[in-house]
Amino acid sequence: MLLRLPTSVSEARECLAEGAVPIGGATLVWATWQRDGFPELAMSLRELPEANVVGRRTVGGAVVLHRIDERVPDVLRLAAATVGTGAVRRTATVGGNLVGSALRCLLPAALVLDARATVLEPEGVREADLSEVVAKRPVLLSLRWREPVASAYRKLDGEAGGPPPLAVASAVHAEDDGDRLRVAVRDGYDVFSGSVPRAADVAEVLSGLRGTALGDLPGAAWDAVHSQVTGLLDGLGAR
Template sequence: MLLRLPASVPEAQECMAAGAVPVGGATLVWAVWQRDGFPEQAMSLRNLPEANAVAHDGLGAAVVLNRVDDRVPEVLRRAAATVGTGAVRRTATVGGNLVGSTLRCLLPAALVLDARATVLERDRTHESPLAEVVAKQPLLLGIRWREPVASSYRKLPAEPGGPPPLVVAAAVHDEGGGRRHLRVAVRDGYDVLSDDVTCDGDTGQAVRTMNEGTVGTLHPEARDVVTQQVTDLLTRAADI
């Protein structure tokens, strides 16, 4: 197998045109290739500057998870820190987790940040909604988001080999004019649901409104976890 390492977007597009298969951090595809056979060409974006950016409002797809630090919002930093083991986080990438993984631990965090994906195609780059990226699994260059007022993330403990643990992500955004918006995303099993409500300072009302929407369809134990997480976040955000 020939591993290609493009250093620019045009080079990456040439690799795509030649049939190179994106490899990411290889934590997800390696076992499949060992079982089914290796492609003739693979491509890693680890030398592509656009795919390696770490900033307060964006992350490149080739960034390995242990590089996701306090330059990004708390919700995304905590999400990255809970993925797998330290060895996994040293090789697994942002793009691989969002596009290639069935667990998508970073997806709830990205959703509450109102993130949009930058997608690389053979003849262009363009922005795309995260839901479309998850469904179509294109080659991801990175994600960008709106910096929140405050955010939080919680992953419940889980038994090894059991079902995926419940994940709750939440963020409060400033809409201007004294208005704020709460976004919540929950991974329950393999499904991810999200909702957003206005939060004007009345924490109780915001929580009630949230529970009347998609979050209200969760089983009671999960709903209680979400309610507590959101209440704590809104209380903290009120002082900011």
């Protein structure tokens, strides 16, 4: 297998046009390749500056999870910290988790940040929403979002060998017509999300969330949503 390490977007585009397979951190594909055979040409974005940014409003697709720290909002930092073991987080990338993994541990956090993706194609670079990223699995250059007022994340304990553990993410954003709360939940392999205007009455907010896709969650998942939303909004007080 020939591994290409492009250092510019134009070079990365050329690699894709030549049929290079994006590998991210290779944590998910290595065992498959050992079983089924390695591709002739692969590509890693670890040397591409645009894919390695980390900041309050952006993170690159090639950023390994252990690099996600206090520079990003709490919801994304906490989500990254719960992925696998320390060894996995030193290798697994943002793009690999969102695009290459069925678990998509970072997806709830990205959804509540209302993130937009910058993706790379042989024809060039363009913006895409997260639903397209999940469905079409393009090469992820980076995510961008508006910095939230506050955010939270919790992953519950799971059973060994069982389905992925329940994960709940939430964030409050300041918008022109007032604050808006976004909540996303991974229940098994499915991710549900909803948003409502923030109100002084937490019960009113929770009632509004019941009217979104989150309303169909089972009782245990809804209890986790209730607890997190209450804590997040109480922490903001009268802001």
